[in-house]
Amino acid sequence: MKYIIKKLLTLILTLFFISVLVFLIFQVIPGDPALSILGTEATEEQVEALREQLGLNDSMPERYFNWFTGVLTGDLGRSYRYQESLNEQMEVSRLIAGKLQVTLTLAGLSLLLIIMFSIPIGILWGGTKSRFIDGALYVLSQFTSVPSFFLGIIIIYLFGLIMRWFTPGGYISYKEDFRGYIRYMLFPAITVALPKAAMTAKFLRNSIITQLKSDYVRTAYSKGARRMRVLFVHVLRNAMIPVVTFIGVIAAEIAAGSIVVEQVFGLPGIGRLLVSSISTRDYPVVQALMLYIVFAVVIVYFIVDVLYRYIDPRVEEQ
Numbered sequence: 001m002k003y004i005i006k007k008l009l010t011l012i013l014t015l016f017f018i019s020v021l022v023f024l025i026f027q028v029i030p031g032d033p034a035l036s037i038l039g040t041e042a043t044e045e046q047v048e049a050l051r052e053q054l055g056l057n058d059s060m061p062e063r064y065f066n067w068f069t070g071v072l073t074g075d076l077g078r079s080y081r082y083q084e085s086l087n088e089q090m091e092v093s094r095l096i097a098g099k100l101q102v103t104l105t106l107a108g109l110s111l112l113l114i115i116m117f118s119i120p121i122g123i124l125w126g127g128t129k130s131r132f133i134d135g136a137l138y139v140l141s142q143f144t145s146v147p148s149f150f151l152g153i154i155i156i157y158l159f160g161l162i163m164r165w166f167t168p169g170g171y172i173s174y175k176e177d178f179r180g181y182i183r184y185m186l187f188p189a190i191t192v193a194l195p196k197a198a199m200t201a202k203f204l205r206n207s208i209i210t211q212l213k214s215d216y217v218r219t220a221y222s223k224g225a226r227r228m229r230v231l232f233v234h235v236l237r238n239a240m241i242p243v244v245t246f247i248g249v250i251a252a253e254i255a256a257g258s259i260v261v262e263q264v265f266g267l268p269g270i271g272r273l274l275v276s277s278i279s280t281r282d283y284p285v286v287q288a289l290m291l292y293i294v295f296a297v298v299i300v301y302f303i304v305d306v307l308y309r310y311i312d313p314r315v316e317e318q
Contacts, residue, residue, distance in 0.1 A: 003309050011302045018294050019071065023064050026287050033080060033283060071291070077284040081277070092288045096270065100292070101174070102185075103269035106262070107254045109182075109189035110196070114250065118197040122204025126212075126239070127231045137205075141198045152191040152264035159187060169266040188265040192258050196250045203246050207239040214238075241311055248304030252297040 034050040035042065051057055055066060070076065076092035084090045125137040160168040166184050174181040211217065212235060220230045259271030270289055277285040 004306060007302055007305050011298060014298055015295060018298065019068060019291065020064070022287060022291050022294065023067060025290075026283050027060060027063075076288040079282055079285050081280050081282040081285070092284050095285065096273070096288055096292070099268060099270045099273045102267055103258075103262070103271065104255070105174075105181075105185055106189055106192065106258060106267065106269065107251075109185055110192040110254050110258070111247075111251055113189055113193035114197045114200055114247070117193070118200035118204065121197075122201040122243075123208065123231070123236065125201060126205035126208025127227075127235075137201070141202045146195055148191055148195060148258070149260045149264055151194060152188065152261055155187055155191055156264070171266055171268065185267075188258075188261050188267060191261050191264070192254055196254075200243065200247060200250065204239065204243045207242055208235055211235045211239045237311065241308065244307055244311060245304060248300055248307075251304075252300040255296040255300055256293040 034047045034056060038046055038050060055063060058066070067077070074093050076096070078089035079092055079095055080089065082090040082095055121137060121140075125134065128134060156168045159165045166187055170184065172180040172184055208231070212231075217230055217235060220234055225234075258269075259275065261267075262269040262271035263275070270292070274286065274289045276282075277289070
């Protein structure tokens with residue numbers, strides 16, 4: 001319990017300092033947000049009135065306090081580019097919510113596929129003595145060298161254009177057809193998962209082989225334990241310790257958004273929104289997305305630390 005409390009306090013402090021850093025980055029970028037919204041033809045009076053409305057005339061500590069308290073209550077400000085009506089800018093939280101659902105669905109499906117395929121393959125690969133299986137799995141592991149954008153194009157060509165299992169670019173909202181939504185999301189999830197599943201399987205295989213050379217394995221064999229019992233009861237628990245950390249790194253990466261894959265498949269996730277917001281200098285949206293990405297990474301690492309402590313009780317509670 002002490003270990004978890006310590007990690008939780010570290011998490012809270014880390015998130016606080018990250019929020020300060022993200023806020024400060026966008027305060028030093030040159031340019032006037034009010035002028036960006038109104039355009040170069042706006043009068044000085046109009047620009048000044050909008051600056052007052054947006055709170056840009058307040059001191060930096062006041063702006064940070066207002067922004068941070070807004071973040072805690074779900075108010076991330078208003079977009080400079082997107083509008084709800086002719087005279088009203090769209091709320092950033094509302095804008096991101098729909099995009100985030102797509103990205104998190106992609107991340108969840110991808111992570112599920114990675115675990116489903118990499119763990120059994122890694123165990124089989126590391127625990128087998130068959131040269132045929134070892135060679136076949138080695139060939140499959142070469143997916144690690146395939147760039148995600150190229151793999152996405154291949155999947156679109158094979159399963160979209162030739163086999164017609166889905167319509168390329170034909171994204172379906174979960175509100176319209178949930179089954180159609182999951183079916184479409186499955187293909188970009190495979191694109192994200194294949195290279196990372198191959199990497200994870202290879203990592204688990206190497207970890208198992210290293211553990212099989214340990215003294216405790218020879219001791220177990222000397223006591224008459226069978227190979228499968230040694231593998232699943234003794235070796236696998238120790239071999240999974242570094243693999244959990246590795247999967248955590250992958251989970252943090254895909255939770256932060258797979259920008260390239262979202263672009264290839266035309267998904268309206270945070271990746272596309274981030275790219276478009278950067279190009280149009282929509283700073284409130286970029287700031288909120290950066291905050292989400294960093295928060296997602298830090299929180300995933302916190303979960304990994306807790307799982308690491310559960311798998312390996314030898315971690316000291318200091």
